[in-house]
């Protein structure tokens with residue numbers, strides 16, 4: 001196991017709580033929802049490039065707060081999503097309702113679920129797929145998605161792969177602000193175990209409001225994928241063909257070739 005605890009939280013002068021960042025949808029939505037424009041543009045561009053008829057229905061597994069679903073609903077699409085976290089689903093539905101859209105998010109496990117209607121495009125852009133801890137759960141997810149998306153429809157799956165020829169990135173920091181609320185976020189690697197394919201990442205949100213500051217510390221446990229492991233998994237689902245790959249720059253005119261040094265990948269998969 002490769003231990004890397006060189007970037008744990010720095011000391012802070014405000015209260016610290018050990019909680020899931022997903023249980024704080026308002027903060028999560030500010031941190032990750034501040035800039036959805038590139039993802040939305042990319043999803044729409046993939047519809048134009050890889051579908052033979054204009055999309056109407058969109059689905060997001062592990063939709064979280066629905067930061068993307070909400071923007072797509074505003075663009076006139078029928079949207080729905082699922083998430084394991086009821087707080088996130090409540091937040092997502094409350095925003096959809098507030099803006100006059102149906103409350104179409106529901107609580108479910110993306111490893112095994114069913115939907116009544118088929119979708120044209122599904123997307124899962126920022127690594128949520130890696131929360132699935134086993135090959136069985138990951139394959140179950142791809143097969144459930146195969147039932148949810150119509151033949152010829154597409155699934156955009158964004159994952160951070162583990163490169164095998166260069167050292168992986170170990171830390172990331174970013175900030176977001178809305179009105180009097182500002183959040184500084186830091187993420188670091190706690191451990192990587194290539195054999196068990198378990199990677200543990202520490203993350204904190206430093207939440208600053210005029211009334212108080214708070215640090216929320218969490219650990220994300222993600223399954224790792226080399227490019228070869230990902231290809232094998234997709235093949236084994238027997239319902240998806242990879243038609244293109246991109247990186248997290250989301251430039252539709254700049255597809256990438258995945259090799260052993262690649263980290264960020266969005267797989268564009270077409271339903272057989």
Ligand SMILES: C[S@@+](CC[C@H](N)C(=O)[O-])C[C@H]1O[C@@H](n2cnc3c(N)ncnc32)[C@H](O)[C@@H]1O
Nearest residue numbers: 022062063064083084085088108109110128131
């Ligand atoms: C990084 S967030 C992404 C949320 C959203 N897709 C976005 O782009 O903002 C990961 C989400 O995956 C959800 N999640 C984790 N495991 C899940 C599972 N087995 N089924 C459904 N959702 C899951 C978490 O609750 C969390 O909301």
